[in-house]
Amino acid sequence: NVFDGTDPQAYLAAYRCGGEPKPSSQWQGENINRFCDPAYDAMIDELARTGDLARRGELGKKMNDMLTKDSFTIVPLVDRGRVSAHANSLGGVVLNVFDSELWNAADWYRIGN
Incomplete structure (x- = not known):
């Protein structure tokens, strides 16, 4: 259970209904x-469609x-x-x-004297 990166979408999507290990998979x-x-799954779908960072x-x-x-489900x-x-x-x-x-090293800059 490890989160990596700055966007939680892929991590949170792992808890979607139907993604559990089973004999057929x-x-x-x-x-x-x-x-x-199902309410969680609906939020995952909305997250995938939403570009607004605040939302x-x-x-x-x-x-x-x-x-x-x-x-x-997760106990930190x-x-x-x-x-x-x-x-x-x-x-x-x-x-x-x-x-x-x-x-975000690409956004770093030197502050002048």
């Missing part, structure tokens, strides 16, 4: 927890709550904090809890 499938909720954030938070505090047990630093002369650095410190 030779026990292949990402939904090993067997979570199934995507709302949907992601609602789906996360459905998987964690509403159904206990560990929160590993990290320490990050950068020079005061480096601009555009935005830390992201879901990815490495370098995720």
